[in-house]
Amino acid sequence: MATTQAFTSPEIAKEMVKLFGAEAKTVTVEIKYRREVGEFVRKIEKAHRDAEKSTLVFR
């Protein structure tokens, strides 16, 4: 299975608007906590990259 960089949610939104007509509403939302969560996940990915330098041996 290949990776994809597609932004899929707007495609689904479009189809759902067709399905629900006037029942579909829109709302604009300010997204909070991106900085805090970004730091947390950056550390996971950094640790994963750094593990390539590991010298641990299990026997």
Next chain:
Amino acid sequence: MDAHRRAASTSVDVVPIGSAFSCFDYVQDHFDRHNAIHRCFSLGRSFDMRMVTIEDIAAQGFVEEENVEIKAYYPDHQMTGLKRLAFWRKPFASAAAIPELGNDDLIGYAIAKKDHVPSCGTHRWHIYEAGFRKYPHPHNCVPGLKSITVRVSGKEFDLPAVVYCQQNGLNKACAHVAVRSLLSRHVKAGDVSYRRINEIAAKSCQGTYSPKDGLDVPQIRAIFRETNIAFRDIDYVEEEKTDKAIRDTHPFQKFLYSGIESGCGGLLGFRLAGPKAQLDRKHIIPFFGHTFNKDTWVPDADIAYFNVGGGVGYIPSESWTSSFLGHDDNFGPNFCVPRLYVRPEQADYVVELLKDAVQYSGAHAEAVAIPFLYSLYPTLASFAPKEKWLRRMATWAHPKMQKAILRAVAIARDEYLRDLASVRDWDGHGERADVVEVLQKLLPEILWVVEVSIPQLFPANERKVGDVILNPLITFDENNPVDFKLLLLVRVPGHYFFVESVAGDTPTFVHIPSQFTSHIPLLKA
């Protein structure tokens, strides 16, 4: 690939387990008091075993391949015993009755092998592999459990189990057997022989490779990569050189639990403790299941809150896990290892295996769900006066409360949508078929589903109020770690939200009604 499990027998011994039978005596007399073989008999006892069959079998498939490999390292090697033990819960008179037995009668099996190498003083049994069913209690969870086919006295049986393997100090150490245990249950990799594992390890070795000396982390990583298994790992020793707090901020339990919940499993490498432990000796074991203790005190005591950083957090579903289920090649299969027993300073390495082409960890997915879930609070609160389950959810997902319970599960789209189409909420409502059809057409083949629940509902009912669904195929962007492209949808009681567009850093959501206005069951693996 499983010829070693289907090998024909040259003799069959049938031993009834009456009150006079002693596992201690039998293992002492026939298997030199071998501890892990005794553990197999103990597991049989726990299932009220009534019979054991012991067959002499020929070395076939991977076992035959192993003998060739050992001989290349030790030319004086001889295999002096190969026995297949099967443990039964139904009594029978003789081997002639075995074809009448069913899969449910089989508790487990073990292939015990004795290697003789005079040049290094080796003459001992080890368990080439074994498999035992899990306890039937529903709170003993092994997500993604598959069946192993094993032949006993000419008949093949299917046994739901995770392969246990043991080192022999010749061509495999603890790391080899831990890795093979998890590889054997992974869809794409299938079963992998030690020769293949050693070929990959030798290629990525700096210097002369000797399998009895174990595997280092780059070799373990090379094995997963060569067998096309995605993973995330942390070497805490390496990482704490630049981040002193890493063991606390990114605890190993989160990564193990996430691999387990997605049916892939995880590895934990740790320092041994105890009076005889050598400080530089490190052991690694595989985990594939967990217990679920619905009465645990931990979440209520307010110590389960997981702080992602900057005062942003949630209650992880792993808070209700008392023990991880795994194998320890030193001691045998299917052990419960208390989740908090291995102290953070002892845990040096963790690997979370990922499903298919998933690009990031379950801990990563849970964290990314937070901004979308909590930022929707004002909108949810505006609907809430008239919608009681939305109100209950919004209370716990309030940015000042942050006590939503989150559980990340990587799952195939089709499996998720089969569940969505078939479940009913507490009031008996099912989802609209045309909504499911649109999702079937547009969602990617695999999903990170971050299930959202609330206190009392999660442990007692094992149900949820919503899902934040993320695209697991989006690769990590260092400059935009919480990319809006990651979000596929948010489902809450009575509503779905989809990103329609993004202006700068502000998305506009389309929201439509959902037929689920209360809670639905958690996903079951």
